[in-house]
Amino acid sequence: MALHFSPTEFARRRDALLTAMRRDRLDAMFLFQQESMFWLTGYDTFGFCFFQCLVVKADGTMALLTRSADLRQAQHTSNLSDIRIWKDGGDANPARDLLALASDLGLAGKRIGVEFESYGLVAANGRKLEAAFAGAGELVDASLLVTRLRAVKSAEEIAYVRRAAVLSDAADRAGLDAIRAGADEGDILAAQHNAIFSGGGDYPANEFIIGSGRDALLCRYKAGRRKLDPQDQITLEFAGVDKHYHAAIMRTVVVGEPRPLHLSYHAAAKAALLACESELKPGRTAGDVFAAHARIFDEHGLSHHRLNACGYSLGAKFTPSWMDWPMFYEANDWPLEPGMVMFAHMILMDSASETAMCLGRTYLVGETGAEPLNLPDLDLAIR
Numbered sequence: 001m002a003l004h005f006s007p008t009e010f011a012r013r014r015d016a017l018l019t020a021m022r023r024d025r026l027d028a029m030f031l032f033q034q035e036s037m038f039w040l041t042g043y044d045t046f047g048f049c050f051f052q053c054l055v056v057k058a059d060g061t062m063a064l065l066t067r068s069a070d071l072r073q074a075q076h077t078s079n080l081s082d083i084r085i086w087k088d089g090g091d092a093n094p095a096r097d098l099l100a101l102a103s104d105l106g107l108a109g110k111r112i113g114v115e116f117e118s119y120g121l122v123a124a125n126g127r128k129l130e131a132a133f134a135g136a137g138e139l140v141d142a143s144l145l146v147t148r149l150r151a152v153k154s155a156e157e158i159a160y161v162r163r164a165a166v167l168s169d170a171a172d173r174a175g176l177d178a179i180r181a182g183a184d185e186g187d188i189l190a191a192q193h194n195a196i197f198s199g200g201g202d203y204p205a206n207e208f209i210i211g212s213g214r215d216a217l218l219c220r221y222k223a224g225r226r227k228l229d230p231q232d233q234i235t236l237e238f239a240g241v242d243k244h245y246h247a248a249i250m251r252t253v254v255v256g257e258p259r260p261l262h263l264s265y266h267a268a269a270k271a272a273l274l275a276c277e278s279e280l281k282p283g284r285t286a287g288d289v290f291a292a293h294a295r296i297f298d299e300h301g302l303s304h305h306r307l308n309a310c311g312y313s314l315g316a317k318f319t320p321s322w323m324d325w326p327m328f329y330e331a332n333d334w335p336l337e338p339g340m341v342m343f344a345h346m347i348l349m350d351s352a353s354e355t356a357m358c359l360g361r362t363y364l365v366g367e368t369g370a371e372p373l374n375l376p377d378l379d380l381a382i383r
Contacts, residue, residue: 027110043078048120113142165247167240209237250360265357280370
């Protein structure tokens, strides 16, 4: 089996989940998030784009329901021994197969927690799930149960996060080396990905963000490439990835002579990032971090150019996004704890002047404060 964690680590995770299930009076969990399956068993696949479910009983019994294409994937990458297959077909309804599996496991009429908030459970299948279990058990929304457990990383996980951070810095250097007037965005992307893959890293859970000129104001990847002008700006958001664990960096790079707004916006972004960093410690909340971000930008008169969130948790994530919970937004009362890995990004997008300025890096929350894991130099990059 291709497992990335020790048996002791997997046992710790299972016991933590069972304790949480007892607290919430759950007889079983239906896990649909691929992140939950990977965390609990090591199961590694993108097959969650189809219906699949990991059933976990309160006594620790586990069984996976998936398609035939993922049978060997589960056998090779997980510690699971009970793997059931639902058959593809025009009249297939895997929710009924899950009902049969649950009955076989003695779960008829039981209280079952479900990860309804999951890319692996689309609305159509969610409806089929509820229809199949109508009168056959109580389905309870337990979408955040495993997510909260995953938010605090173990020593084995942090080792992968640190490796991901090293890869992110390598991608940062490769990207900066490729940025110059006349450079093609495709070559910059290729340089970043090459640094990660040649360093032993993995695919990211979402596309890298790259945009120059007016597209530097975009917060998402879009198709299409351009070459950099002698006077230009380019925004990059990317992550080093190791065993699906992410460490992200975000920055806007100026090509040629920076405009005065570039300089003043960067000063504000750096001040805001450091203010957020000071809040990244036990006893604070995710909302406290956002408040620090908003306070600095508002003091600089930039409230109209900032976003309504300024970061989120990172960890082992699967497509379509490397963003995890908790997120930094106003009044979020999710407490920060030692072992959490958080990405703080300061994003300024001035549409009127078409000026972008972004700055962000990944942190490990410690007992007394935050440790920056990447991007040691916060100065404005000019090429």
